[in-house]
Amino acid sequence: MIRLFHVTKRYGRDDLALDDVSLRVEKGGFAFVTGPSGAGKSTLLKLLFAAERPTDGRILVAGHDLSRLRASSVPILRRNVGVVFQDFRLLLRRTVFDNVAFALEVLGQPRSRIRPRVEAVLRQVGLGHKMDALPLRLSGGEQQRVAIARALVGEPAVLLADEPTGNLDAALSRDIMDLFTDAHIRGTTVLVATHDAQLMRAVGKRIIRLERGRVVEDDG
Amino acid sequence: MMHRLAWFGAQAARSIGASPVVQLVAVSTIAVALMVLGAVGVALVNLDGLVDRWRADADLVVFPRPGAAELPALAARVEALDGVAGTRTLDRDAALADLRAAFPDDAPLLDGLDRALLPAVIEVRLAERDPARRGPARAAVAEALRAMQAFEAIDAVDDGADLVARLERLRTGARAGGAVMAALALLAVVFIISNTIRLTLFARRDELEIMRLVGATDLFIRAPCYLEGALQGAAGALLATGGLWLLMRAVPADGLLDAPFGVEGGLRFLPPEAVVAGVLGAALVGVLASHLATGRFIREGA
Known part of the structure; x- marks a missing residue:
């Protein structure tokens, strides 16, 4: 599902973000990417949803060869890749329902199909009772649930999360991680970038450790 | 398809509604720019009318030799020529009456005018017309001039070529301008x-970032902007048309714009087909401008 072959990402001449990284996450797999700040975790995720292009090497995600992906094909890739960020990135003037529905509206889906799907996914993340609330009325954990619902509503094959619990306390972090585990159980390939060692131990999944842009440990 | 169009429309409406003052200023400024363009159009339309009218009044003006013949008899001989559709004789009294009608405010000046200064003339209208020139066919003019040269009673014939040529040059210059x-x-x-549109995109950047993140195509990002640009252009054109029409109604057209230099009934407004073409054209320009603005945004955000 996700494969990297000798991937290097360099910003400018001297800034080496990823250095000859090769790894593989099978379909339906779950892995954490960890490491200190500046290790290349976020860069790795950006490469996986084509927000950046590799300087060298080859990347395969959900059947797409990202090294050869044309700009016009990026939207097609992203319909198969859900992304969750630390800062939630919600539309603050839209309700919880509208935030999630927006992800389907922009794909041209009819309203009749959007409503039941959005209601189902919001119930799945435990926000069935807050569909009409505005994001700023929600707690940080709830806002992250909305972001996860938005990432999952299109039923992506791959779910990427960049420090999804960075702004949350331990209890909320665990709740959020349960949602990722649920998605994994339903067959989604999940890759979570985090430096929360306690959380990774609690979930007990594969850990890929990056340091200075290189994979230094992979227990998968 | 319909739900997509409805979504594009809703997004455009949301975008316009989010910054009404910016939209109002933009449409007003567009209207001012297009009003200037419309005014040029009105000037050209009326210049065309002026040229047509001068051509329609008389194709040729015959100046009889003084005392050579009776004016009606000479007019009858001219009218009998091949290719002449009709004549109108204008003796000194009639010429003075024409002048008085043309310049009613200058009656005291015309009272002192020596009638001998006003030549009697015969206005000649030719039968063969040239649709392209909207005047008499060149061959017919040449033929009539050649035939009239044989008339001893005729002093000179003015085919208006100089005046029309000057008007044509004026019209060509006006068109270029x-x-x-x-x-x-x-x-x-x-x-x-x-x-x-760039301001709109900036205001909606969070939304657009999410659109890109979840796999919206460029069309989905651009289409609401196209609609917004088209609406701005069309609204500006409609406002300009209305403004120009009101302005023309407000300007007193009598005297200044009437005969002999203007078109009877005052200035003519733009024809309806030109107004429709203008509004559609402005909408298209709006789409083009939106394309340029979103293109830059998409390239920067890609």
């Missing part, structure tokens, strides 16, 4: 709309 002004006005419209 109009084209330059049109280009400048369209550039201004493109500039205004593309900058308004």
Whole structure:
């Protein structure tokens, strides 16, 4: 599902973000990417949803060869890749329902199909009772649930999360991680970038450790 | 398909509603630019009318030799020529009456005018017309001139070529100037709309980032902006048309614009087909401007 072959990402001449990284996450797999700040975790995720292009090497995600992906094909890739960020990135003037529905509206889906799907996914993340609330009325954990619902509503094959619990306390972090585990159980390939060692131990999944842009440990 | 169009429309409406003052300023500025363009159009339409009218009054003006013949008899001989459709004789009294009618405010001046200064003339209208020139066929004019040279009673014949040539040059110059002004006005419209759209895109950047993140195509990002640009252009054109029409109604057209230099009934407004073409054209320019603005945004955000 996700494969990297000798991937290097360099910003400018001297800034080496990823250095000859090769790894593989099978379909339906779950892995954490960890490491200190500046290790290349976020860069790795950006490469996986084509927000950046590799300087060298080859990347395969959900059947797409990202090294050869044309700009016009990026939207097609992203319909198969859900992304969750630390800062939630919600539309603050839209309700919880509208935030999630927006992800389907922009794909041209009819309203009749959007409503039941959005209601189902919001119930799945435990926000069935807050569909009409505005994001700023929600707690940080709830806002992250909305972001996860938005990432999952299109039923992506791959779910990427960049420090999804960075702004949350331990209890909320665990709740959020349960949602990722649920998605994994339903067959989604999940890759979570985090430096929360306690959380990774609690979930007990594969850990890929990056340091200075290189994979230094992979227990998968 | 319909739900997509409805979504594009809703997004455009949301975007317009989110910044009504910016939209109002943009549409007003577009309207001013297009009003200038419309004014040039009105000037050209009326210049065309002026040329047509001068051609329609008389194709040729015959000046009889003084005392050579009775005017009606000479007119009858001219009218009998091949290719002549009709004549109108204008003796000194009739010429003075024409002048008085043309310049009613200058009656005291005309009272002192020596009638001998006003020549009697015969206005001649030829039968064969040239649709392209909207006047008499050149061959018919040449033939009539050649035939009249044989008349001893005729002193001179004016085919109006000098005047028409001057008017044609004026019209050509006005058209060239109009084209330059049109280009400048369209550039201004493109500039205004593309900058308004860029402001809109900036205001919606969070939304657009999410759209890209979840796999929206460029069309989904661009289409609401196209609609917004088209609406701005069309609204500006409609406002300009209304403004120009009101302005023309407000300006007193009597005297200044009436005969003999103007078109009877005052200035003519733009024909309806030109107004429709203008509104549609402005909408298209709006789409083009939006395309430029979103293209830059998409390239920067890609």
